[in-house]
Amino acid sequence: MTDLADFPVTQRWPARHPDRIQLYSFPTPNGVKASIALEETGLPYEAHRVTLSDTDVKSPEYLSLNPNNKIPAIIDPNGPGGQPLALFESGAILIYLAERSGMLLGDSPARRLEILQWLMFQMGGVGPMFGQLGYFFKFAGTQIEDPRPRDRYINEARRLLKVIEGALEGRDWIAGDYSIADIALAPWLRALEIYGAREVVGWADHPNCVRYLERFLARPSVQVGLNTPPREG
Numbered sequence: 674m675t676d677l678a679d680f681p682v683t684q685r686w687p688a689r690h691p692d693r694i695q696l697y698s699f700p701t702p703n704g705v706k707a708s709i710a711l712e713e714t715g716l717p718y719e720a721h722r723v724t725l726s727d728t729d730v731k732s733p734e735y736l737s738l739n740p741n742n743k744i745p746a747i748i749d750p751n752g753p754g755g756q757p758l759a760l761f762e763s764g765a766i767l768i769y770l771a772e773r774s775g776m777l778l779g780d781s782p783a784r785r786l787e788i789l790q791w792l793m794f795q796m797g798g799v800g801p802m803f804g805q806l807g808y809f810f811k812f813a814g815t816q817i818e819d820p821r822p823r824d825r826y827i828n829e830a831r832r833l834l835k836v837i838e839g840a841l842e843g844r845d846w847i848a849g850d851y852s853i854a855d856i857a858l859a860p861w862l863r864a865l866e867i868y869g870a871r872e873v874v875g876w877a878d879h880p881n882c883v884r885y886l887e888r889f890l891a892r893p894s895v896q897v898g899l900n901t902p903p904r905e906g
């Protein structure tokens with residue numbers, strides 16, 4: 674019989690509420706997916722701040738939970754079969770939380786698949802491409818003189834934005850009703866502002882995306898999730 678104490682990560686980040694879902698995260702576009710989904714579903718949880726510094730994400734305790742040294746990750750003390758479940762990869766966490774709560778994953782097999790389609794689109798396209806855009810446009814990659822990587826990710830971000838703009842025509846949320854696909858996608862649209870890249874990708878020319886992000890940010894659960902765990906403290 675396993676309990677939370679059997680997970681080495683709990684030695685470094687102790688659980689004060691071992692009956693709750695344990696979240697290990699930092700408020701980045703990938704990290705907030707998990708905290709926003711937890712807030713939206715109302716599942717009880719406890720958040721631990723794992724910064725992006727090597728001393729956190731590459732610590733032996735954290736690597737024992739996610740060998741890929743990335744946030745977010747969770748442990749549900751009451752997972753399938755009543756056994757603790759450890760999980761990393763934000764997309765898998767979103768699917769798990771939706772299934773666990775019976776929320777945010779559609780009300781029919783067809784709607785569920787449409788939501789998963791857009792979730793995969795974010796995981797395989799928007800996240801990696803916008804992440805590279807951030808690196809080459811705002812962070813360390815700006816020192817690289819060769820313009821090709823920067824141009825490549827600017828163009829790819831523009832292309833993806835057009836796809837999203839089209840998909841949002843006539844709908845409030847990317848797969849119809851509000852779902853985990855929105856919780857995955859919208860934080861990455863928000864990241865364009867953080868990267869100072871709105872102008873270069875033509876953000877203002879995408880009114881459906883602009884209104885979509887406003888709609889998302891107006892949700893109280895989103896506002897809490899965006900700052901969970903707090904960046905400092």
Ligand SMILES: N[C@@H](CCC(=O)N[C@@H](CS)C(=O)NCC(=O)O)C(=O)O
Nearest residue numbers: 701703725730743744745762763764
């Ligand atoms: N595919 C992963 C990506 C997670 C990811 O890239 N996390 C970043 C922060 S947004 C991270 O932990 N970086 C730390 C590092 O690479 O050392 C997921 O969606 O969970």
